Every structure is written in structure tokens, then in C-alpha cells.
Amino acid sequence: MSSAILLAANPTLARLQRYLTEQPTIRIPAADASQVELHDFYEDEQVFEYAVRQISEAIRTLEHLHDKWLNYLSNLSGSEAQRATEFYETMTSSADGMVHVVDRGKEALNRLRSHEHRIKAILSRLNEESGSDSAAEVPNVNKENSSLLQIDLKDFSGNPMEWPQFWSFFQADLDRQPVSAIQKFNYLICSLKGRL
Incomplete structure (x- = not known):
């Protein structure tokens, strides 16, 4: 059963590791940024939201499987419990083990959320400061997106x-x-x- 839980966790574990290596980077637009650069920044916000959703979902899945694994171990006894516990410790204690990858995922999630808040603050400031026609068009794109979200x-x-x-x-x-x-x-x- 332990190996079945691990087999179920492996694709999500690999996906989370891939997400951790492919995290988006924040690009702050210059004060005199063009409309295209500002539009790209709006899209960056969506990329960060997508990354947060994907990492969160992978962490939730792995935590659920980890809880299931611990529950399974708690119901075993004798030599079977010892073998299963040793297998669990081997699979979770390595740097690429489930527990460590989930911890790295949580750290990345906090970092991404911090960047996401920073992007939102910058966008809010840009919206308040924009007085020109070209800068005023960018929020309209965002309004389209917000109605599309529905x-x-x-x-x-x-x-x-x-x-x-x-x-x-x-x-x-x-x-x-x-x-x-x-x-x-x-x-x-x-x-x-x-x-x-």
C-alpha cells in the first residue's frame, strides 16, 4: 500500500518540482513604459496567479497523499509496520522526498504571493498615476479580463x-x-x- 501511495504521488511530486524550477520572475516596468510593456505587466500578473494556483494544487494533493500514507502507517503493526515505516522514512527524508519538496513548494508559494501583491500594488499605483490616453487604455484591457473571469x-x-x-x-x-x-x-x- 505504501508503494501504491508513492506511485500516486510521483506525478504530482514531479510536477511540483518542475513548477519550482520554472517559477516566473517579476519584471517591474519603467516609469515611462510603453502601452505594450504595461500590457505585458498585466499579463505577468496572470502568470503569477496561474503559478500560485498550480503550486497550491500540487501541495494540496501531496499533503492529502501524505496524510493518507501516515494514516495507513498508523494502522499497521509488527514487522509490517517496521518495514513500511522504514520505507516511508527513506522516501520522505531525502532532499527530493515528498516532505522536503512540499516545504520548498510552500516557500516558493509565499515568494510568489509576495511578488503577486507587489505587482498588484504597482498596477494600482500605475492606474492612479496614469493621466495619458495610452496609459488609460491598459486598465480597459483589465476590465475586459475581469468580465471574462465570470x-x-x-x-x-x-x-x-x-x-x-x-x-x-x-x-x-x-x-x-x-x-x-x-x-x-x-x-x-x-x-x-x-x-x-
């Missing part, structure tokens, strides 16, 4: 038979909307659930 897309569970229907809904509801490709990609990724 679109309720059906989730795709991973069943290939449901893909054509999901894809038609996605195209009808979002793909033909005037938003950037990265925003469409974020919506697509957030709609994919289950085994992919």
Missing part, C-alpha cells in the same frame, strides 16, 4: 469521449473572444481536471 467553462475530466463537446464549448465561449493567447491558455489549463 465565464463559467465546463471542466474537462480527461475522458476522451467528452473532449469534442468540451472543445466546442471552449471555442464558443472563449476561444473567439478578443483576449490574448496566454489568457485563453490559462482558462484552458484551469478547465482541465482529472487524469490528462
